[in-house]
Amino acid sequence: MNFLEERIIKDGIVKPGNVLKVDGFLNHQIDVALLDQMGLEFKRRFANKTVTKILTIEASGIGIACMVARHFGVPVVFAKKSKSVNIDGDMYIAEVESFTHKCKNQVIVSKKFLSSNDHVLIIDDFLANGCALQGLIAITESAGATVEGIGIAIEKGFQIGGTVIRNLGYQLESLAIVDSMDSENGTIKFKEQNNG
Amino acid sequence: MNFLEERIIKDGIVKPGNVLKVDGFLNHQIDVALLDQMGLEFKRRFANKTVTKILTIEASGIGIACMVARHFGVPVVFAKKSKSVNIDGDMYIAEVESFTHKCKNQVIVSKKFLSSNDHVLIIDDFLANGCALQGLIAITESAGATVEGIGIAIEKGFQIGGTVIRNLGYQLESLAIVDSMDSENGTIKFKEQNNG
Numbered sequence A, B: 001m002n003f004l005e006e007r008i009i010k011d012g013i014v015k016p017g018n019v020l021k022v023d024g025f026l027n028h029q030i031d032v033a034l035l036d037q038m039g040l041e042f043k044r045r046f047a048n049k050t051v052t053k054i055l056t057i058e059a060s061g062i063g064i065a066c067m068v069a070r071h072f073g074v075p076v077v078f079a080k081k082s083k084s085v086n087i088d089g090d091m092y093i094a095e096v097e098s099f100t101h102k103c104k105n106q107v108i109v110s111k112k113f114l115s116s117n118d119h120v121l122i123i124d125d126f127l128a129n130g131c132a133l134q135g136l137i138a139i140t141e142s143a144g145a146t147v148e149g150i151g152i153a154i155e156k157g158f159q160i161g162g163t164v165i166r167n168l169g170y171q172l173e174s175l176a177i178v179d180s181m182d183s184e185n186g187t188i189k190f191k192e193q194n195n196g
Helices: A003-011 A034-047 A062-072 A131-142 A162-169 B003-011 B032-047 B063-071 B131-142 B161-167
Strands: A013-015 A020-021 A053-056 A076-082 A091-097 A104-110 A119-127 A148-157 A172-181 A187-190 B013-015 B019-021 B053-057 B076-082 B091-097 B105-111 B120-126 B148-155 B172-182 B187-190
Touching: A003 A034, A003 A148, A003 A172, A003 A187, A020 B172, A034 A062, A034 A148, A034 A172, A034 B063, A053 A062, A053 A131, A062 A076, A062 A119, A062 B032, A062 B063, A076 A131, A091 A131, A104 A131, A119 A162, A131 A162, A131 B063, A148 A162, A162 A172, A172 B053, B003 B032, B003 B148, B003 B172, B003 B187, B013 B172, B032 B063, B032 B120, B053 B063, B053 B131, B063 B120, B076 B131, B091 B131, B105 B131, B120 B131, B120 B161, B131 B148, B131 B161, B148 B161, B161 B172
Parallel strands: A053 A076, A053 A119, A119 A148, A148 A172, B053 B076, B053 B120, B120 B148, B148 B172
Antiparallel strands: A013 A020, A076 A104, A091 A104, A172 A187, B013 B019, B076 B105, B091 B105, B172 B187
8 A cells, every 4th residue: 555545544534425535634634744745656657747737626636736736846727616607718618517416617727827838737636527627638628738647646446537537548647546435344445556 | 025025016917996916826826936935934934833733715725825834844724615504513614704795605614623722823815804814713713722823925905804813913924915006007015014
């Protein structure tokens, strides 16, 4: 197990309905030293990539993105989520439908901050069905920028998002891929990865 | 002028209605090296304080809070904003009314992440009328924790928030205090501070 998998085992809480709570260290209270270690690991996994921007989405992606960005020496751009905004020509907007919540959301980035010269590493905390991530990819493509890779803290390997993104040919690196969880006894099984 | 004031002069944009746009480096695109410098400066200004938690509010406070937290070696807790949630006994909830937007919002923190043993440094990007900040103070007090200080990137000195907070006796440190702005010629005047 790697450092993030160990931390999930130690402090993650499995709830019924395949819910994994990591609010003690990742998305409500944040262990900044852990995020820094994640940044270092993403830098290692994407060492052969030229990256000019880290792209994430509010709110819980921002902390990770900032700590990752330190290791790449590039700025973060975070997309905003909105149920509906007045369309402004200066924004890239992706409509994404949540498979789980049956609602539509907009993912929005100002055109000032992504251009065709950008090489983008997309960072987020969770990947399940991948709706938010699909919006971030769509926005990067709209800008004519290049998606160099996608770094995720925790992927739910039993949901479809990761498969879809890998099928599309993107380099997707998830630090922990949960294969299965059991809320009755609190166990979590991770997919084995060879990232040595 | 300090480093943040210089950056605001260089890249901030003054819009009519006393709006200061700093989305190029602070709250949409984020200059992580600048945030790190801010973290170092807050560490200097609160050097005599014991701090166990950095408290902020989603979304644009999170990046700054994470970079500040590195310098204090403590975790970040970010409050969530919501128009209305089903009251859950496990949450601290502050109702805050927006003076500007004439609406009520809830500021929410899980009780797991703030206790009476905590010494809290509150961090946010902007201070104007201070509604969100008042919610963060209320939540810290509800937890029986101590507000050790408040660190703000940009304070609008011509709005009431800063005066209120200082009148209440809190150590409020704003890295840049805007005294006045003129959208016609794009000029910004800062309040002189003696923080040497």
